[in-house]
Amino acid sequence: MKPLRAIYIIWLRDLKRHFRDRARIVGSLASPIIFVFILGQGLGSTIGNNLPVGGGAVDYKTFMFPGILGMTVLFAGVFASVSIVWDREFGFLKEMLVAPVPSWSIAVGKIISGATIASFQGCIMLLLAPFAGVSLSPLMIAELIPTLFLVACSMTGLGVLVASRLKSMQGFQMIMNFIMMPMFFISGAMFPLANAPAWMDTLSKIDPLTYGVDALRDIMLTDVPSRYAFTTDIGVIILLSVAMLAIAVSTFSRQT
Numbered sequence: 001m002k003p004l005r006a007i008y009i010i011w012l013r014d015l016k017r018h019f020r021d022r023a024r025i026v027g028s029l030a031s032p033i034i035f036v037f038i039l040g041q042g043l044g045s046t047i048g049n050n051l052p053v054g055g056g057a058v059d060y061k062t063f064m065f066p067g068i069l070g071m072t073v074l075f076a077g078v079f080a081s082v083s084i085v086w087d088r089e090f091g092f093l094k095e096m097l098v099a100p101v102p103s104w105s106i107a108v109g110k111i112i113s114g115a116t117i118a119s120f121q122g123c124i125m126l127l128l129a130p131f132a133g134v135s136l137s138p139l140m141i142a143e144l145i146p147t148l149f150l151v152a153c154s155m156t157g158l159g160v161l162v163a164s165r166l167k168s169m170q171g172f173q174m175i176m177n178f179i180m181m182p183m184f185f186i187s188g189a190m191f192p193l194a195n196a197p198a199w200m201d202t203l204s205k206i207d208p209l210t211y212g213v214d215a216l217r218d219i220m221l222t223d224v225p226s227r228y229a230f231t232t233d234i235g236v237i238i239l240l241s242v243a244m245l246a247i248a249v250s251t252f253s254r255q256t
Contacts (some may be wrong), residue, residue, distance in 0.1 A: 003105040006146060010096075010109025011116065018117050025121075028079075032072045032125055036132055047198060058224055064132040066216040067189025069125050070151065074184060074209055077152045078176055080114030081159030084252075085172045107160055107252035111245060114156030115149055122148040132197045134220055143219050150237045151212035157244025158208075163251045187213045193227060211236040 018024065087093035096106050123145065129136050136144075159176065166172045184190075186200060187209040193201060204210045215233035217227035226233075 002101050006099070006101040006105040007109040007112065011113040011136065014080070014110070014113035017083070017114060020079070028076055028121055029072075029124060031075070032068045033128070035068050035071065036065060036128065044115060047049065047083045058221070062221065063192075063217075063224065064190055064221050065129065065132040065134050065189065066148060067213050069122055069148075069216055070187065070189055070209055070213040071184050072125050072157050073118045073122045073148055073152045073212070077103045077114050077118035077155035078159035080117045081110060081156055082169065082172055084110060084160065085166055085169055087165060095141040103253045104249045107164070107249045108245070110154060110160050110252075111156045111248060114159065115152035118152035118156060119145065119149045122152070129220070136220065140219055142212070147212075147215050147219065147234070147237075150234070150241055151209075151215075153241040154208055154212075154237060154244050156182075157241065157248045159192050160248040161244065161251055164248065183207050183209045188227065189213050207239060208237075211240075 031080065084093065087096070097103060126136065126141065157180075162175055162179070163172055166175065182203075186204045186207050188204060193204055195208075196204065205241070211228065211233045214227045215230060215237065217224060218230045218233065228236075
């Protein structure tokens with residue numbers, strides 16, 4: 001029971017730290033709101049608010065909303081793992097590593113707590129769906145929540161993997177920005193990938209966020225054709241989550 005208790009304690013600690021930091025909560029939601037209502041409105045006005053997709057047309061804000069939801073989960077999940085670097089700088093990580101619990105339980109606790117925080121922020125973004133022209137039914141919401149959590153697990157696992165190898169906050173932020181921004185833009189969150197160049201199409205296929213955004217768009221926008229089958233998206237996300245969890249745990253366990 002010690003590993004399970006350690007996972008629970010780390011999960012609870014990170015959630016308390018997050019919800020007590022109101023500035024962090026507000027700041028993490030500011031960027032998605034700006035993207036949807038400022039960038040979305042501006043670009044939508046430029047292209048006439050009618051984006052041709054699958055032989056039809058859809059409002060640009062509506063099209064990009066699932067992508068911004070994916071961005072929210074990506075940024076929140078990855079930056080939730082920054083607590084590992086923070087704990088290392090202040091010496092708290094050393095105290096956790098010498099505790100009589102397996103080190104893998106610490107990594108799993110960090111991933112689950114980060115995924116929980118990212119999913120929570122994604123659920124808050126769902127409240128803005130009507131303002132973006134997206135109508136959600138109870139069934140859609142029931143499908144979206146576990147999908148958000150799966151995407152968040154893979155993204156948080158990536159963050160824990162990187163944070164386990166870095167020793168400074170500045171280095172973590174630089175590396176993650178270098179990784180996250182290409183992941184976000186190549187995933188098809190901002191524009192359709194149907195007419196993308198061949199090199200971009202190839203990169204999008206190895207981008208884990210592509211399948212998360214496609215799954216979210218498949219659930220939320222029934223009139224917009226998805227790039228892959230929903231079962232394919234979920235299968236890839238589950239495989240990525242398991243792979244990221246295994247690699248992150250293995251990397252974290254080698255720390256001294």
